[in-house]
Amino acid sequence: MTRLGVAAVLTTAATLGITATPAFAACGSKCDGKNPASYTYLDTSVGGPGATVLCQTDAKRPSVSGKVYKKLANPNLGENSAYVELRYSPTCRTAWARTNAYQWTVYVVSYNANGSYRTQAEQVTNSTVKWSAMVNDAGMKAKACLVVPVSEPDLCTDLY
Template sequence: MNALTRKFATVGSALAMAGSSLLLASSPASAATSCYASSCAGLDPSTTICQNDARTVADTDYPGVELRYSPTCRAAWARYNRGAGFSFDVSIERWNGSYGTAVYSTHYSGNGSTVWTRMINDAGLLARACGRVSANDYGCSAAY
C-alpha cells in the first residue's frame, strides 16, 4: 500500500468513527416516548416528546406556577422555575364541576430548582396549576 492510499484510508476511518459517534450521541433524544391524551396521564413530561412543543398557557400571580400544555400530546402539567426562597407544593388540578383536588403534586423545596408534576389528559378537559404554601396561602392559574 503506498503512502497516499494509506493516508486516505486513515482519514476515511477517522471520518467513519466521527460519524458513528455523532449517531450514538443522538440516540438518547430518540429514547423519548410518545403518548396522546389519556395515555399521557401519570407520565413525566421530561421523558416524553410532550415537552418539545409545550407552552405556558396560564400562570399564577403567586407563587408563579405555570400551567404547561402540549398540543401534540393533548396533555397538561404544572411547572415552577422562578427560584423562590420558600417551599410549597406545586399541583395540577382537574375541573370536574369544582376545583380543589390535585391530580398530581410535587414539592418545591425552595432551593432554586425547577420542578414539575406528572401529566394529565387535557383532550377536551380543563385543568389549572396551583402553588400551595399552606391551606390558606395559595395561588392557582386560570383554567385551560
C-alpha cells in the same frame, strides 16, 4: 408501506432498543402521572417511521382570556418572585403545573368537560424549577396550583 415492511421497521427498532410511547390525541389517561420531561410520543408528522419526542418539547403557556400564570403577591413569605403556571403540550394534549418555588409543593388538577373533578397530579422536581406530572387535557380542563405555607390559600391559575 406493506405490512411486511412495517413489521421489518418495528423489528429493527426493537433490535436497536428504540422505543416510543404514542400519545397524540389518543393519549388519554395514559398520560396521567407521567413526567413531561421524560414521557415521549412517536412524532410521525415528519414522515417516515417518526421520531421520539418529549411531551415538554412543544409545551407552552396557553394563550387564553383567563390567567394561566400567577405570581405570589405576599412578599412576607420570602418568595416574592414565586410563580405558578399552567403548561400545555398541544401534541400530547396534556397539561401540568410549573413553579420556581422549589421548596413548596406544586400540583395540577384535572376536571372533566362537565366541570366535575377528574384527578390531580403531584410534583416532579429538579434543582431550580419544579413541575407536576402530566394530566390528560384532551377535551378537559386543568389548573395549576402552588401550596403556599402559613395560612395563605393555594395559589392557583384559572382553568384552561
